[in-house]
Amino acid sequence: LQPDFSVFLILLIRYVFCLPLLVAYAIYTRGPNFLKIKNIKGLILRSSFGFLGLLTWFLAITKIDISLATALLMTMPIFITGLSVVIAKEKVGVRRLSSVILGFFGILVLLLPITPELNIWGAIFALLGALFAALMFVYLRILGRSDSPVSTAIWYNSVGAVLAGILTYIFDRTTPLINLPGFEVIYVFIALGVLASFQQFFLAQSHMYAEASVLAPLHYLSIPFSVCVGILFFGEIITVKFLIGTSIIIAST
Numbered sequence: 001l002q003p004d005f006s007v008f009l010i011l012l013i014r015y016v017f018c019l020p021l022l023v024a025y026a027i028y029t030r031g032p033n034f035l036k037i038k039n040i041k042g043l044i045l046r047s048s049f050g051f052l053g054l055l056t057w058f059l060a061i062t063k064i065d066i067s068l069a070t071a072l073l074m075t076m077p078i079f080i081t082g083l084s085v086v087i088a089k090e091k092v093g094v095r096r097l098s099s100v101i102l103g104f105f106g107i108l109v110l111l112l113p114i115t116p117e118l119n120i121w122g123a124i125f126a127l128l129g130a131l132f133a134a135l136m137f138v139y140l141r142i143l144g145r146s147d148s149p150v151s152t153a154i155w156y157n158s159v160g161a162v163l164a165g166i167l168t169y170i171f172d173r174t175t176p177l178i179n180l181p182g183f184e185v186i187y188v189f190i191a192l193g194v195l196a197s198f199q200q201f202f203l204a205q206s207h208m209y210a211e212a213s214v215l216a217p218l219h220y221l222s223i224p225f226s227v228c229v230g231i232l233f234f235g236e237i238i239t240v241k242f243l244i245g246t247s248i249i250i251a252s253t
Helices: 007-033 040-061 066-073 076-086 094-111 120-144 149-171 184-206 212-234 240-251
Strands: none
Touching: 007 040, 007 149, 007 184, 040 066, 040 120, 040 149, 066 094, 066 120, 066 212, 066 240, 076 094, 076 120, 094 240, 120 149, 149 184
16 A cells, blocks of 8 residues: 555554444443543553554555564564563563563664665664554553453544544645545455454453563564565565574564
8 A cells, every 4th residue: 555655644544444343342342431441641651652653663664574574573572571560560580581682682683784775764663663562562451450442442543543644634635545446445445444443452352361571472473474475465585684583583582
């Protein structure tokens, strides 16, 4: 989608199309209280960091290979480990702290030496995405202690839609909503929203039953998927350095 649509517009459509299923399920399960939230401060922080994380991730994959962006995003568990101690008051032992150091070494293997082929801003956006996502997951865990996951997901996507709409209006007023032949783009946007609905619900649900630092390593499952997508759809080339750096980051947890 990105060559034909701006990142801000894609982000807006993703949030908007994500809402209908979430709202319908929330009304079915929670009735008139489907928007009720107890931890307002936690919701604001979760929504803010979630939006920044998704925005920087979208910006990253427009500048670097999706496989590299995903590998850098997988530094998120490293950030979660540290942030869980400070913010969520979770206990993290020496073993996990040691894994943080190993994980950062993996980042260096992926990025160094810096060559002209590497878009440094793409790498920065990917690492910022990991940091913001880590903050979002920590506050999602805190919210899971007091609030319904589907309600927090609705508020997050509503806030994201408003913020993305503002950015689209400011930076991208002239972009047409439809500029592909026929209506094929509509189906892509609908699929994006539906999949995001399920992702949001299950993501929030998981943090009701497990600590953020425990769930973090499961995100590594996205690496083989991103590699397959990158090779099959975008013709990306996987290097030995990529495999070594990614393996170190995975081994760090």
